[in-house]
Amino acid sequence: MIATESLSKRFPRVTALDRLSVDIGPGVTGLVGANGAGKSTLIKILLGLSPATEGRAEVLGLDVAAKGAAIRERVGYMPEHDCLPPDVSATEFVVHMARMSGLPPAAARERTADTLRHVGLYEERYRPIGGYSTGMKQRVKLAQALVHDPQLVFLDEPTNGLDPVGRDEMLGLIRRIHSDFGISVLVTSHLLGELERTCDHVVVIDGGKLLRSSSTTDFTQTTTTLAIEVTDSDAHPDGTRALREALHARGVDTRAEAGGLPGAGHILLLTATGEETYDLVRDVVADLGLGLVRMEQRRHHISEVFTTSDEQRKEAVGHGG
Amino acid sequence: MAVEHPLATPTGDQSRIHDIGYRGYDGPRLGRSYARRSLYSQSLRGAYGLGRSVKSKVLPMLLFAVMCVPAAIMVAVAVVTKAHELPVSYTRYAIVTQAVISLYVASQAPQAVSRDLRFKTVPLYFSRPIETADYVRAKFAALASALFILTGAPLLVMYVGALLSKMDFAHQTKEFAQGLVSVALLSLLFAGIGLVIAAFTPRRGFGIAAVIAVLTISYGAVSTLQAIADTQGSGSAVPWIGLFSPITLIDGVQSAFLGGSSAYPGGTGPSAGQGVVHVLFVLGLIAACYGLLVRRYRKVGL
Numbered sequence: 001m002i003a004t005e006s007l008s009k010r011f012p013r014v015t016a017l018d019r020l021s022v023d024i025g026p027g028v029t030g031l032v033g034a035n036g037a038g039k040s041t042l043i044k045i046l047l048g049l050s051p052a053t054e055g056r057a058e059v060l061g062l063d064v065a066a067k068g069a070a071i072r073e074r075v076g077y078m079p080e081h082d083c084l085p086p087d088v089s090a091t092e093f094v095v096h097m098a099r100m101s102g103l104p105p106a107a108a109r110e111r112t113a114d115t116l117r118h119v120g121l122y123e124e125r126y127r128p129i130g131g132y133s134t135g136m137k138q139r140v141k142l143a144q145a146l147v148h149d150p151q152l153v154f155l156d157e158p159t160n161g162l163d164p165v166g167r168d169e170m171l172g173l174i175r176r177i178h179s180d181f182g183i184s185v186l187v188t189s190h191l192l193g194e195l196e197r198t199c200d201h202v203v204v205i206d207g208g209k210l211l212r213s214s215s216t217t218d219f220t221q222t223t224t225t226l227a228i229e230v231t232d233s234d235a236h237p238d239g240t241r242a243l244r245e246a247l248h249a250r251g252v253d254t255r256a257e258a259g260g261l262p263g264a265g266h267i268l269l270l271t272a273t274g275e276e277t278y279d280l281v282r283d284v285v286a287d288l289g290l291g292l293v294r295m296e297q298r299r300h301h302i303s304e305v306f307t308t309s310d311e312q313r314k315e316a317v318g319h320g321g
Numbered sequence: 322m323a324v325e326h327p328l329a330t331p332t333g334d335q336s337r338i339h340d341i342g343y344r345g346y347d348g349p350r351l352g353r354s355y356a357r358r359s360l361y362s363q364s365l366r367g368a369y370g371l372g373r374s375v376k377s378k379v380l381p382m383l384l385f386a387v388m389c390v391p392a393a394i395m396v397a398v399a400v401v402t403k404a405h406e407l408p409v410s411y412t413r414y415a416i417v418t419q420a421v422i423s424l425y426v427a428s429q430a431p432q433a434v435s436r437d438l439r440f441k442t443v444p445l446y447f448s449r450p451i452e453t454a455d456y457v458r459a460k461f462a463a464l465a466s467a468l469f470i471l472t473g474a475p476l477l478v479m480y481v482g483a484l485l486s487k488m489d490f491a492h493q494t495k496e497f498a499q500g501l502v503s504v505a506l507l508s509l510l511f512a513g514i515g516l517v518i519a520a521f522t523p524r525r526g527f528g529i530a531a532v533i534a535v536l537t538i539s540y541g542a543v544s545t546l547q548a549i550a551d552t553q554g555s556g557s558a559v560p561w562i563g564l565f566s567p568i569t570l571i572d573g574v575q576s577a578f579l580g581g582s583s584a585y586p587g588g589t590g591p592s593a594g595q596g597v598v599h600v601l602f603v604l605g606l607i608a609a610c611y612g613l614l615v616r617r618y619r620k621v622g623l
Contacts, residue, residue, distance in 0.1 A: 047448055069450045073350055077448035085440045087374055099359040100449045102350040111346055118343060128374075144445060149346035181343045 001026055001152055001184050002046060007055035009041050009208070016041040018208040019055065024186065028178045030195030030202040030216075031188040038208040039188040040080065043154045047072055060151055073102060076145035076153035076183075080160060083141060086130030090121055090140045093129065094147050101148035108147075115143045118181070119173060135166040142173065146183065153177065155187040159194060171198045228254075228268045228281060231291035239290045240266050246284045252277070272297075357455040360446075364463030368429045369470075377432070384425045385471055388418055392475035396482025405488060407479055411500025412581030414479070415472050415507055419568045422511065423536040425471055426464075430515030431528030433460050438523040443621050457614040461512060468508035476500045499579040506603055507571045511536075513610025514567060520617045539566035544586075551586040560591035564602050573599040 002024040009017040016038045033039050044050040046059050048068020057064045059071045084093065091112055098108035116125045119139040124132070129140060138158060145153050158174065159167045175198055177183050189195050195202055196216055204211040228243070236242035244254050247270070254268045272278065278295070285292050363372070369385070370378030395408055409417060437443050446456055480497040484490065515532050522528040543566035550558045563569035563585060575581035577596025583589065591599055 049447060069353060069452070072448060073352065073450045075448075077445070079441070079444050079448075081441055083441045083445055085436055085442055087377070088372075092372065096359075096363055097445060097449075099363075100356045100446060100451065102352050102356055102450060103346070104349060104351060104355075107346065107348050114344060148350070182345065 001029075002057070002059050002186065004042075004057040005055050007042075007045065007057050008053045009038075009045060009050070010053045016208050017045070017052075020205065020208065020210050021055075022203055022210055022213050024201065024203065026184045027200035028174065028185045028187065028198060030192075030199035031186055031205065032190065032192050032195055032202060033188070033205040034190055037205050039205065040156060041208075042205070043077070043156060043186075043188070046154065047075065047077060073148075074151050076148065076150040078141045078145040078153065078155045078158060080156040080188075082137070084129045084137055087128055089128055090116060090125040090132075090136075090143070094140065094143050097144040098147040103148055111147050111149065112143075115147045116140075118176075119143045119146070120169070134161050135163075135169070138162060138166070138170060139173075142170075146177065146181070149181075150183060152184045152186065155185060157188055157190075159189065159191075167194065174198055226270050226272045226277065226281070226295060226297060228270070228285075228295050229266055229293040230285055230288075231293060233289055233291075236288060236290065239288070240268060242288055243285065243290065244268060246288060247281070250280060250284065252280065267294075353450045353452070353455060356449060356451045357459045360451070360456065360459035361463050361466075364433055364460055365466050368433065368464060368467035380428050381425065381467075384421055384428075385474070387421050388471055389475050389478055391418070392478040393482070396479055396486075399488075400482065400486040403486065407483055407488075410582065411476050411479060411496045412503050412575045412579055413584070414475055414500070415504050416568065416572055416584050418472075418475075419540070420537075422468070422472060422507070423533060426468065426511045426515040426536065427529045427532035429467060430464060430512070430519040430532055431522070431525045433464050434516055434519045435523055435525045435528045438520070438621065439525070443618070453618045454615055457611065457618055461516060461611060461614065464516060465508045465512035468512055469505055472504035472508060473501060476504065496580065499575070499581070503571060503575040503579050503581065506574060507567075509607050510567050510571065510603055513607050513614075517610045517613050517617075520614055536567065540568050542566070543569050548586045556587050556589060559585050559587060559589065560595045560599075563591070564599065567606075570599055570603055570606075574603055 002022075004023075005021050006019040007017055007021070008015070008019050020038075020042070031039050031042070041050070045052050045057060046064055048059075048064045048071050051065060060074055062071050064071060094112040094116060095108050098111055099105065103111060116122075116139075119142050121136060121139050121143070124136065129137065132140070138161075142155070142158065145155070155174065159170050162170055171194060174185055174187055177185050178200075187195065187199065192202070192204070199216055201213070201215050203213045230239040230243050232239040247254055247268075252270055254270045256268065270277070270281075281295060282292070366372050369381045392414065398404075399407055415422065437446070443456075447453070451459075476497060480493060483493045514535065518531045518535060519528040522531055543562055546562045547559045547569070550556065550562060560573055563573045569585070572581070572584050573591045574596065576583035576585075576590025577593060577599060581590070583591075590596075
């Protein structure tokens with residue numbers, strides 16, 4: 001879908017992208033980075049709107065420098081910022097945008113009705129956009145990016161400004177864009193946690209450099225922290241301690257949960273390195289005859305990826321070599 | 322395009338609503354030039370408030386009426402008095418009504434471009450097949466066409482009236498055609514100036530004020546200077562001064578080439594040589610406005 005090769009973008013004062021080489025396949029891909037990491041710059045280059053300083057990029061097999069217009073016909077874009085005029089209705093606006101993508105008038109109207117329904121806008125679509133809630137505006141923004149049935153959409157921070165429920169709905173919608181509509185998605189966010197749930201693949205960039213590119217399953221396997229809580233039994237009055245010692249004997253280090261929450265002392269944290277860690281914990285707990293109260297994954301934030309990034313980069317190089 | 326999904330409903334159960342799911346689009350994609358035309362027609366309609374709220378229709382429609390009514394009255398008077406000439410010539414009409422035209426440009430140029438800038442809709446356009454130049458051309462052409470309708474419609478009223486009152490057909494047709502050429506130039510020039518000013522002021526209010534200021538102040542200054550030059554006995558300077566405001570520029574062009582009688586003080590329009598300079602100035606200004614707009618939108622981009 002997208003391939004870049006030592007893509008760089010330098011402005012007089014800052015380097016927005018620094019020899020970025022990444023290969024993105026079909027499906028939902030998350031592009032994660034702190035603010036100013038180069039996410040928006042990358043999207044601009046991929047849309048053929050801003051020339052790269054060096055390197056090359058292809059979208060849908062088309063070169064961004066030479067085939068910008070052809071790419072933009074097949075690609076949708078939802079910007080991060082507000083971009084809707086308040087004095088027209090969602091229907092009028094999306095019809096107009098469909099025509100700007102080259103759809104004939106009748107098809108533009110039909111696709112608009114369909115798309116607005118799919119993003120969850122019904123009767124309110126005839127009212128002026130000025131009166132919409134943030135969540136509804138985000139849906140209109142998404143609809144204008146999908147109305148011409150693109151093969152790929154770029155969604156720039158689609159969950160920005162939404163409350164937790166709106167965020168979940170938007171993430172569900174993004175998932176459906178691929179699973180139901182068959183459109184590949186490149187979605188940016190500065191929250192790794194929410195992308196983990198939605199994406200098949202996550203690309204992390206920082207300071208214009210590629211930090212990490214892997215499928216979400218790899219991601220969770222190498223970075224997941226497991227939280228484990230067990231019951232006490234007659235044989236082991238302090239089940240937590242017994243488990244810690246038993247795991248230590250098998251070469252697995254554990255640590256206590258930080259923070260003074262009630263019951264925190266009863267929760268063990270350990271780093272899962274793959275399926276076998278889960279099996280090991282299960283077997284050890286069973287051997288000790290303890291009850292397993294919980295074994296759950298702790299989600300990571302982008303900051304954790306950054307703090308452990310050096311380690312991981314070495315690891316990635318090791319794997320790559 | 323609605324034919325491709327087979328009916329999933331078993332017959333006899335017609336009352337249930339089925340989600341037919343997502344349907345792709347494999348119809349034609351008409352590309353850049355179609356998108357440009359769509360933007361043009363949407364902007365042209367918008368310049369008269371069509372497809373917008375009732376409130377935004379009021380001013381353009383009112384100004385359109387204000388332009389046409391005097392022409393209709395003139396025609397009525399000419400018909401009743403059986404005059405052989407219209408009281409105001411085709412080329413003079415736009416000069417006389419310039420305040421109305423300026424007001425129209427001031428109100429609609431910001432509408433055409435400032436809205437897209439202010440609400441940041443511009444990136445949505447440029448993430449589609451059209452390029453910067455397409456956007457600028459569509460907006461420029463739309464406002465110029467809207468102005469041409471505004472300034473050309475009263476001329477048409479006058480022409481039809483003149484023919485109905487059996488004035489000389491050949492003479493009227495020639496003057497009507499000259500009038501149309503003149504207002505076409507005026508439309509392009511005013512649209513260009515209005516759009517450039519509006520494109521640099523995302524706040525609509527400022528845009529309106531700035532356009533009115535530029536058009537009226539330049540006209541006020543130029544006509545004052547011309548009057549002074551005329552009374553000081555340096556009448557030859559009058560046409561040169563006329564180069565510096567849009568409306569006197571158009572006046573100069575039409576009195577040199579389009580059979581217009583000049584509104585310059587002293588009534589002497591530019592000579593043929595000066596007329597050429599006027600024409601070049603008009604064309605140069607139009608081109609400069611276009612260039613500035615393209616440059617401006619390169620920057621705005623995404």
